[in-house]
Amino acid sequence: xxxxxxxxxxxxxxxxxxxxxxxxxxxxxxxxxxxxxxxxxxxxxxxxxxxxxxxxxxxxxxxxxxxxxxxxxxxxxxxxxxxxxxxxxxxxxxxxxxxxxxxxxxxxxxxxxxxxxxxxxxxxxxxxxxxxxxxxxxxxxxxxxxxxxxxxx
Numbered sequence: 001x002x003x004x005x006x007x008x009x010x011x012x013x014x015x016x017x018x019x020x021x022x023x024x025x026x027x028x029x030x031x032x033x034x035x036x037x038x039x040x041x042x043x044x045x046x047x048x049x050x051x052x053x054x055x056x057x058x059x060x061x062x063x064x065x066x067x068x069x070x071x072x073x074x075x076x077x078x079x080x081x082x083x084x085x086x087x088x089x090x091x092x093x094x095x096x097x098x099x100x101x102x103x104x105x106x107x108x109x110x111x112x113x114x115x116x117x118x119x120x121x122x123x124x125x126x127x128x129x130x131x132x133x134x135x136x137x138x139x140x141x142x143x144x145x146x147x148x149x150x151x152x153x
């Protein structure tokens with residue numbers, strides 16, 4: 001069993017308080033507020049330990065460095081939204097539901113992952129009212145259409 005250090009505690013607290021998946025760099029920035037002179041190698045070493053202890057879950061997006069979220073968040077079925085401006089990743093709690101019908105005949109869907117891409121609320125503010133209004137309508141329509149049920153497969 002790994003010992004708990006101030007660094008590990010600060011890293012885990014940064015992940016849990018974020019309420020969204022964080023990159024190692026974001027974790028470093030947040031945990032450094034609690035533990036000065038924290039280095040990226042220490043962050044990665046502790047992330048590896050926290051993953052092995054099943055306290056932290058790795059979120060993998062295509063073409064991106066891994067992000068990390070609390071297993072509390074990871075233990076329920078959800079998807080992610082990545083801002084194309086700031087690159088932050090957020091949890092999406094709606095699900096399109098039963099995707100089994102999309103698989104070719106004879107195939108068995110065992111699980112699915114869905115990532116939405118666009119601008120987060122913070123980045124969308126600077127986009128101007130016309131773009132912001134259009135994005136809000138598009139997101140609202142998508143969420144409404146996807147709220148048809150919840151089947152993790």
